[in-house]
Amino acid sequence: MSSVDFEEAGHKLAEIKLEPAQEMELCIMLLECCSQERTYLPYYGLLAQRLCLINKVYRKNFEKCFAKQYSMIDRLDTNKLGNVANFFAHLLATDALPWHVLAYIRLTEEDTTSSSRIFIKILFHELSDHLGIRQLNKRLSDPKMKDYFDSIFLMDHPKNTRFWINFFTSIGLGGITETLREYLQTMPAMQQQKSESSSDESGRNPNKWWK
Structure with a gap:
């Protein structure tokens, strides 16, 4: 997955009219997919960053995801934990979060x-x-x-x-x-x-x- 992929994916997702609950589900799904990878893939952070820039509601949703993930961090194995930390570090470093x-x-x-x-x-x-x-x-x-x-x-x-x-x-x-x-x-x-x-x-x- 390249930077072109995330740009295209972000554009397509932005065109879909989602209900508030679905927007949150999208954030949860994106974070879950990221955590499941063998190693951290920047694609997920870039896509999440794109969504946050398109719509402020995603900033709020990913903030909720951060709080929830940290509250249950002991449930994650080392690999998932690392991927999630990398994901949120990218969003913070780019001021998307x-x-x-x-x-x-x-x-x-x-x-x-x-x-x-x-x-x-x-x-x-x-x-x-x-x-x-x-x-x-x-x-x-x-x-x-x-x-x-x-x-x-x-x-x-x-x-x-x-x-x-x-x-x-x-x-x-x-x-x-x-x-x-x-x-x-x-x-x-x-x-x-x-x-x-x-x-x-x-x-x-x-x-x-x-x-």
């Missing part, structure tokens, strides 16, 4: 699993590949978009802050944590001691879970 969907992700030890961490790892690696680490960092640091990312870059407690810093550093994306590392260094000593105490009690090394 609004970045506020990332608010569905809460990156803490308690709120993530092995599967969700792998999904986040692939998603952000693909975003870095699409945009470049400098542009990605700029996007994530944009004050106008800060609220979208607060649930990922939590600063409510040193333990949570250290968790995502360690996570992104361990997957080779430590560059996007520099600003928030500075924040961590300014935290009161008592809070840092509390975080270290909590980490010791858990008796686990968070760095190994997503490798």
